[in-house]
Amino acid sequence: MKTIYTLLILIYSMVVNITALFSLKARQWVKGRRGWKEKVSSFDRQESKVLWIHCASLGEFEQGRPLIEKICGEMRGWKIVLTFFSPSGYEIRKEYPHADLIMYLPADTPFNANYFLNRIRRDMVFIVKYEFWYNFLNQLKRRKIPTYLVSGIFRPTQYFFRWYGRYATRMFSVFTHMFVQEEASKLLLKSIGYANCTVTGDTRFDRVSQIATAAKDIPLIEKFRGSEKLFVAGSSWEQDEEIITAYINDYPGRMKWIFAPHEINTAHLERIEKHLRVPSARYSSYREDDNESRVMIIDNIGMLSSGYKYASIAAVGGGFGKGIHNILEPACWGIPVMFGPNCGKFREAEELISRGGASLFTDFITFAAVVDKYLSDQQELKRAGDVCASYVIENKGATDKVFDYVFPL
Numbered sequence: 174m175k176t177i178y179t180l181l182i183l184i185y186s187m188v189v190n191i192t193a194l195f196s197l198k199a200r201q202w203v204k205g206r207r208g209w210k211e212k213v214s215s216f217d218r219q220e221s222k223v224l225w226i227h228c229a230s231l232g233e234f235e236q237g238r239p240l241i242e243k244i245c246g247e248m249r250g251w252k253i254v255l256t257f258f259s260p261s262g263y264e265i266r267k268e269y270p271h272a273d274l275i276m277y278l279p280a281d282t283p284f285n286a287n288y289f290l291n292r293i294r295r296d297m298v299f300i301v302k303y304e305f306w307y308n309f310l311n312q313l314k315r316r317k318i319p320t321y322l323v324s325g326i327f328r329p330t331q332y333f334f335r336w337y338g339r340y341a342t343r344m345f346s347v348f349t350h351m352f353v354q355e356e357a358s359k360l361l362l363k364s365i366g367y368a369n370c371t372v373t374g375d376t377r378f379d380r381v382s383q384i385a386t387a388a389k390d391i392p393l394i395e396k397f398r399g400s401e402k403l404f405v406a407g408s409s410w411e412q413d414e415e416i417i418t419a420y421i422n423d424y425p426g427r428m429k430w431i432f433a434p435h436e437i438n439t440a441h442l443e444r445i446e447k448h449l450r451v452p453s454a455r456y457s458s459y460r461e462d463d464n465e466s467r468v469m470i471i472d473n474i475g476m477l478s479s480g481y482k483y484a485s486i487a488a489v490g491g492g493f494g495k496g497i498h499n500i501l502e503p504a505c506w507g508i509p510v511m512f513g514p515n516c517g518k519f520r521e522a523e524e525l526i527s528r529g530g531a532s533l534f535t536d537f538i539t540f541a542a543v544v545d546k547y548l549s550d551q552q553e554l555k556r557a558g559d560v561c562a563s564y565v566i567e568n569k570g571a572t573d574k575v576f577d578y579v580f581p582l
Contacts (some may be wrong), residue, residue, distance in 0.1 A: 174340060178307050179282055186280045189320040201260035205277040213292040216274045221252040221382040227278060229304050230259035232499065234266055236324050237301040239379040245271045254293050258304060265474065281306040290316065297579075299323050310347040322351040323575055324376050328357040328392055328518065334361060342367070352575050355520060371578065374571035375521075381478075381505040382569055388479040393485060394431070396461055397469050402428035402485040405513060407477050407503065408435040411444065412493035413513060415539050418448035425451040425467050427548060433471040433480065435490055435498065445470055473507070482506050485554065486547055488534075500531065507562035509554065511543055521564075530560030 191234035193197040226241060228234040234257070244251060255272035257263040267275050274293070279285040286308040298313060298320040313320050332338030333345075345351075345367045352373040353359055359370050406417050409432055420432055434441050446453055453468035454460075456476070471477065481487055487503035492513020500510045500522060510531045515523035525531035547554040 222296040225254040230262040233301040286312040314347040325353040373574040378568040379572040382500040405484040408498035409490035413490040433477040503563040504561035507558040510556035
């Protein structure tokens with residue numbers, strides 16, 4: 174089985190190399206891994222202990238970030254090695270100041286895993302949410318290195334819990350302890366014989382609270398909003414945008430609108446502008462004396478999380494694709510959140526819907542019904558926003574629970 178797995182990894186790497194000829198993300202994946210041996214060999218741990226933290230992409234990094242920064246602040250004498258699988262994490266956080274070495278995770282072959290672990294000589298490993306690379310985990314087990322899963326979440330549909338995936342559960346024996354988000358995940362692990370598990374919650378609640386506390390003012394957005402209500406469509410995709418722009422075109426005067434698209438490139442920005450029949454401006458070219466624009470399009474990275482604080486209502490994209498983006502970022506500001514139908518894998522979405530803080534839309538009619546409800550009933554708008562704010566506050570604290578377990582007094 175190990176040989177077949179490694180062969181599949183090699184085939185996958187070959188396919189990505191071919192795909193890199195016409196795909197930017199694949200090209201970044203390939204280019205970013207060139208020279209990884211030299212990079213890891215030049216890492217100087219000196220006399221420090223080394224903590225290796227692995228995140229699949231940007232979302233998992235933001236999930237693990239509160240723990241990284243707590244360790245940096247309270248545990249002197251540790252060096253941090255941070256690895257990513259996806260370009261969406263590495264390309265944005267490759268200059269992250271709290272890590273001593275940041276790089277792509279090499280392809281999961283026995284040679285690469287052995288070489289990497291020999292060079293960084295790690296003392297402890299954190300893997301965020303889910304990334305189970307067999308050869309790396311096998312090497313960690315052989316070396317008896319303390320390894321922890323942080324903010325893990327499991328579902329019955331995952332192959333670990335099917336008859337054909339039981340062999341893969343051997344990887345779980347690598348983990349010294351797993352910290353999971355919910356009781357259901359703990360019960361699933363128990364059903365296959367894994368008991369070293371604690372329900373600590375999701376560190377994302379701590380992260381969005383940190384972001385809100387440190388949020389910067391954005392005067393241009395405040396000027397654009399003026400005295401009107403503001404709707405922010407964050408991390409939007411084309412299907413989200415088609416529905417929202419149709420509503421804007423039908424009811425342009427009801428409030429101001431901001432789009433912060435998931436992918437910021439010329440074609441995407443122009444597509445949004447093409448859909449609109451009302452005056453709009455990109456953030457980079459917006460003028461303070463512009464009193465005509467009803468829509469602002471954010472054309473930079475990193476502003477969205479602070480921009481939510483100016484919103485009265487928010488929609489989060491991805492719900493018509495693989496899954497919604499982070500709805501906790503707007504929720505922590507105490508505003509109602511909307512999103513498309515593909516949200517079943519996200520516990521916070523289901524819980525906020527059940528509590529009345531979030532709403533689902535599947536088309537123009539359902540979108541309009543939710544927005545009209547909030548605009549016509551100020552009390553309902555406030556109530557839904559308060560539900561979101563309270564939900565975030567109630568679920569904070571996972572970072573401290575993990576830290577206190579791993580680094581007891």
